Amino acid sequence: MKQLGRNDPCHCGSGKKYKKCHLDADQRSQAATRPAQPQAEEPFASSPVHKLPELLGQLSKRGPAKDRKEFARLLAETGPILEYLKRQEEIDAASTELEAHRSEFEQLATDEVRYLDLVRTVFSEECFAPLRYTAAEVRRAFDQVGYPATMAPDDRTVEILRQAILLVADQERRHRCASSLLHHLPEFVARGRHLEAWLLQALAYETIENGQDSNPFLYEMFSYGYDAWSAEKRAQHESLARGLGYDLDQLRAMKPAELDSWIQSQGTDPAHEAMLAAFFKENPHLRDESVANLRALEENSVKLLDREDSRFLRLSSEETCPG
Numbered sequence: 001m002k003q004l005g006r007n008d009p010c011h012c013g014s015g016k017k018y019k020k021c022h023l024d025a026d027q028r029s030q031a032a033t034r035p036a037q038p039q040a041e042e043p044f045a046s047s048p049v050h051k052l053p054e055l056l057g058q059l060s061k062r063g064p065a066k067d068r069k070e071f072a073r074l075l076a077e078t079g080p081i082l083e084y085l086k087r088q089e090e091i092d093a094a095s096t097e098l099e100a101h102r103s104e105f106e107q108l109a110t111d112e113v114r115y116l117d118l119v120r121t122v123f124s125e126e127c128f129a130p131l132r133y134t135a136a137e138v139r140r141a142f143d144q145v146g147y148p149a150t151m152a153p154d155d156r157t158v159e160i161l162r163q164a165i166l167l168v169a170d171q172e173r174r175h176r177c178a179s180s181l182l183h184h185l186p187e188f189v190a191r192g193r194h195l196e197a198w199l200l201q202a203l204a205y206e207t208i209e210n211g212q213d214s215n216p217f218l219y220e221m222f223s224y225g226y227d228a229w230s231a232e233k234r235a236q237h238e239s240l241a242r243g244l245g246y247d248l249d250q251l252r253a254m255k256p257a258e259l260d261s262w263i264q265s266q267g268t269d270p271a272h273e274a275m276l277a278a279f280f281k282e283n284p285h286l287r288d289e290s291v292a293n294l295r296a297l298e299e300n301s302v303k304l305l306d307r308e309d310s311r312f313l314r315l316s317s318e319e320t321c322p323g
Helices: 023-033 049-062 065-086 088-109 112-123 126-131 135-145 155-168 171-183 185-190 194-209 216-243 248-253 256-267 270-282 284-306 308-313
Strands: none
Touching: 088 112, 088 185, 088 194, 112 194, 112 216, 126 171, 135 155, 135 216, 155 216, 171 185, 171 194, 171 216, 185 194, 194 216
């Protein structure tokens, strides 16, 4: 058929110009029947989800230099979720197999001691090490929510620890952790570790669904970072003591009365007080920790005196009101 111009008479014989009659309809018909044209290379547009980690990995190494760091970050953040999507059928099959062991797990969950013991045992395995909090994360959390009392834990300490756990366990981290837990489901089921697999599944869903609460999994992951943070803090304290000229071995060997006398003598030494003031000025977080410990000691002392088995510590009415 001869190609009509826009101003030619329409081929339908209506006498109208082509542009005012069948031009639009013909163009739509041609577009509908035209073979799909090959697209420019867009790897993400045509690739299945399971290839995304590989593509991100390639881009983080061979992509534009200015974007490689961003691609690496995306890979680290989305890797567990993409891996879950890749293995979803396998994970679903493992979950289905676990149903036969539901009642056994539910019975275990009613025994808090056994349940928490299983939590500690499972998450001590090295495959869960990447999910653990670090000392740096714990320190940053305490910088924001306050420092806990380490010498005499109290209710305030418990609340600070809870807030610190929730601060680090934001929504993004929860999704990554839950996906990672579910990745291990097929492996645990295949090895016949059905109770442990149920634990992973239950805590994965609890971590996602209860976004404003802590849980045994998050607490256990936090405890590793807390222990590392505590070790760093002890090393700092020992370094301070040596810097002030204290003999730590001698202090540890002192009897309570000797230690009390030594502490009092230090409090009256101007040079010692000046050194401490300078140190705490340079390390305000250690001052905050010391204040938290003193506050907890004071509060716990009052609570101790309220206990019935501490009656012998209280002064009698004759002693408090003589005469």
